[in-house]
Amino acid sequence: MNMFSVRGRRALSLVAAVVLGAGLLAACGSSDDNTAASGSTIAVEGKFGTTQVPKDPKRVVTVGYNDQDFTLALGVVPVQTRAFFDSYNELPWVKAATGGKGVPSMAGDSINLEEIAKAKPDVIFAIYETIDQKTYDQLSKIAPTVIQSSEYKDEETPWDVQLLTTGKALGKEPQAQALVDQVKAKIDEAKAAHPEFAGKTLVVDYGPENGGHYLIGKNDPRRALFDGLGFNAQDTVGDVSEEKLSLLDRDVLFVEGATKSQMAGSPAFTRLDVVRDDRTLYTTFDSPLAGALSYSGPNALLYAIDVVVPQLSNALSGKPVADLATA
Known part of the structure; x- marks a missing residue:
């Protein structure tokens, strides 16, 4: 990822620096x-x-x-x-x-x-x-x-x-509409196959580093797939300190930008029930999945559905969750 700002923007809220005379x-x-x-x-x-x-x-x-x-x-x-x-x-x-x-x-x-x-x-x-x-x-x-x-x-x-x-x-309106229909049909298919997603709260912890955590809120394009699958977003949006990590402790946690071993260095993080119960998914910014969720174009969403839906189901059903660092 271009690390100009993983956090420090609202969603991606950098004020653009515009240069030209x-x-x-x-x-x-x-x-x-x-x-x-x-x-x-x-x-x-x-x-x-x-x-x-x-x-x-x-x-x-x-x-x-x-x-x-x-x-x-x-x-x-x-x-x-x-x-x-x-x-x-x-x-x-x-x-x-x-x-x-x-x-x-x-x-x-x-x-x-x-x-x-x-x-x-x-x-x-x-x-x-x-x-x-x-x-x-x-x-x-x-x-x-x-x-x-x-x-x-x-x-x-x-x-x-x-x-x-x-x-x-x-x-290219017809092509755009066809892609919308294709992606929504696949999301609907996943929702029908996994009714356990409905009403559960999924927290996206974006770019945790040096003890910092940034929680992505509802309507942010980077969690468009999770919202589409029927998950609720947590109420808190923005930076969260180590002292308030209990805000991450909901039904499912998705960590984007760090591996499980990297997060193991935080005692406050590893004490969370959602972490101890293996209801946490991890991926690095180098993974195609992280790119798919961050860009959220139609082909990116189609890619992400295939990768992440089975692991979300595993997290909620007590099955082992796969390492998504390279997925």
């Missing part, structure tokens, strides 16, 4: 205005108004943390992406979508307007990021920019809404 932005002009005048655009609603996206865009740039996972699922390989997981190009569904070539990412962990402008995009996707009006205006001077709607809080757009929004902007 006003002169370059002005020189770019407003692609949104130019394409709208041609009449060959698709209108996409966002929280700051309507974006006119050119039909059949050839050069796509994604600056949201997971937006590339959604364009790839629709057969569109971005010319540039926002960095998040360093191993993204090694994830199995990414290799399949790109023929093993992967996707290029911009340097650093910020929205670098200069690099974006050099990529000469036809459209920019910035759905999974906290975009303010100023940043939206700056991006829109480079190319029409698709962001989340005002219907959801920043960085809480559901995966299916994100996919359908992306599909609309790319002129």
Whole structure:
């Protein structure tokens, strides 16, 4: 994982550091205005108004943390992406979508307007990021920019809404809907096969390190699969100290970013009933499963369902839970 911030963001709430002089932005002009005048655009609603996206865009740039996972699922390989997981190009569904070539990412962990402008995009996707009006205006001077709607809080757009929004902007709504249907059918199948999931509380402990723990809340895309399977989220969201680890002690605990042996060094952690009863799942940030849950595109979710559902069932039925560090 790109370790710019495992915790320290609300979900992924880094305030984007935007770099570029006003002169370059002005020189770019407003692609949104130019394409709208041609009449060959698709209108996409966002929280700051309507974006006119050119039909059949050839050069796509994604600056949201997971937006590339959604364009790839629709057969569109971005010319540039926002960095998040360093191993993204090694994830199995990414290799399949790109023929093993992967996707290029911009340097650093910020929205670098200069690099974006050099990529000469036809459209920019910035759905999974906290975009303010100023940043939206700056991006829109480079190319029409698709962001989340005002219907959801920043960085809480559901995966299916994100996919359908992306599909609309790319002129691929039927493909997007087909993928939504496929993933939901598989989730429904898993729920039907495992009624024991319903109503149970699953806590996601994200990136525990140096005695710190970050709990992911409901509607965060990184726990979209768990929410979809019928699990409840804990009430507490954000950083939790070692003294308050009892907040993790619910029906199931999912530790993302550390192994069982790494967590064994914390006496407070190992004393939790959910840990002692083997109702805890562990995976490292290097694993495809961690990438799948963090990106939560349709192909990522399909991958994660196959890997994690049997282990969740084991955790709730008293069976041994497999090591997911490489899953």
